Amino acid sequence: MNYLNSEKKQELFETYGKSNTNTGSAESQVALFSYRIAHLTEHLKKNKHDYNTQRSLLRLVGKRRSLLDYLKRVDIERYRAIIKALNLRK
Numbered sequence: 001m002n003y004l005n006s007e008k009k010q011e012l013f014e015t016y017g018k019s020n021t022n023t024g025s026a027e028s029q030v031a032l033f034s035y036r037i038a039h040l041t042e043h044l045k046k047n048k049h050d051y052n053t054q055r056s057l058l059r060l061v062g063k064r065r066s067l068l069d070y071l072k073r074v075d076i077e078r079y080r081a082i083i084k085a086l087n088l089r090k
Contacts, residue, residue: 003039016085026071027082033064034086 012035014020017028040057044050068088071079082088 004036008035016082026067027078030064030067030071030082031086033060033067034088036060037064 009023009032010020012031013023013028016031017023017025022028037057037060040053040060043053044057047053068079068083071082
């Protein structure tokens with residue numbers, strides 16, 4: 001996973017979590033998943049038959065969806081903010 005070094009993770013947590021030590025917040029996890037999803041999507045565009053990566057991508061999308069559903073259920077404002085910040089569809 002050389003595309004995702006610790007500096008990039010810290011940057012994501014600082015931007016979307018409340019602080020760079022708040023790595024467990026739903027917003028920071030969604031941001032991290034979104035970054036990884038974008039990377040795997042680019043990889044799959046070049047390697048169409050990489051089925052292990054395809055499966056990993058689908059699992060990540062499912063995890064992100066679950067976290068977003070949780071956020072929507074618990075705090076709709078935080079949900080709307082993270083959707084807007086990451087330019088996700090909904």
